[in-house]
Amino acid sequence: MDVWIVTYYLISSLIILIIVKLLVRDLRWELHGLGILGCRLKQKHLRRPPGPRSWPLIGNLFHVLWKPLHIALTTLAKRYGDLMWLRMGGDNVLVISSMEAARECILKQGRIFAGRPRRRQTVKTLLGDGRDIAMSDIGPDLKYYRRQVHSFFASPNRDNRARLESIVGMETRSLMKALDAFACSGDAFDPHYNVARVVANVLCLRTLNRRFEQVDASFHQQLRIIQDIVDSIESFNIVDVFPWLQ
Incomplete structure (x- = not known):
């Protein structure tokens, strides 16, 4: 029995030592990053948007963990304004809470805010380090792929435009027919799969000359x-906020 007690305390002490070491390492990087940020702000006279005071290591997580995220951010925006600066763990986050500010950032300042967070472990695992079009960061590769896609779907050729318009019209009529059938039944329904099927059919007919029927099992699986x-x-992944937990 004494051996088990000693072993228990040794393992507990080892776990505590590892946690303390990780926290100290992250705190060191936090302080180093804050020092660099402070120097840059002082040198360039940059001004950050207002926001609640953050804590070391966790940042402003305690402001948003106790309520649904959209409610927590709405409550904070009433106090700090449409542009709000938060720190989520080790990441700086700019929260936009109005249509005017969103239009300014996304449309007028699109080149500045077009990047993607590459440090997220979830994206690295599911999407190959974010090398796809949706989650890749702004750069020469993304610009090339987007240019190819846009040139394919927005071809100046009159026949290609007519074919695309024909596909969109056909799939729109298919969607309206499906929605009418659901509406006549008088029951509640989720149009998610029908809308997704129409969008997928437009893309697949334009690229692969193939369409999916509403009862296609493989399509629903995809x-x-x-x-x-x-x-x-x-979803929330703790490793995305605290990368040193990997």
Whole structure:
């Protein structure tokens, strides 16, 4: 019995030592980063938007963990304004809470805010380090891929435009027919899969000359896989906030 007690205390002490070491290491990087940020702000006379006071290591996580995220951010925006500066663990976050500010940042300042967070472990695991078009950071590769996609779908050729318009019209009528059938039944329904099917059919008919029917089992399986990936990316992952926990 004494041996088990000694072993228990040794293992507990080792775990505590590891946690303290990780916290100290992260705190050292936090202080180093804050020092660099302070120097840059002082040198360039930059002004950050207002925001609540953050704590070491956790930042402003305690401001948003106790309520649904949209409610917590709305409450904070009433106090700090439409542009708000938060610190989530080791990441700086700019929160936009009005249509005017969003239009200014996304449309007028799109080149500045077009980047993606590459440090997220979820994106690295599911999307190959964010090398796809949706999650890749702004750069020469993304610009090239987007240019190719845009040139393909927005071809100046009159026949290509007419074919695309025909595909969109056909799939729109298919969607309206499906929605009418659901509405006539008088029951509640989720149009998610029908809308997704129409969008997928427009893309697949334009690129692969193939369309999916509403009862296609393989198509519904692909939709579920995509939805699972999206849900995983949108979900909270503690490793994304504290990378040193990996």
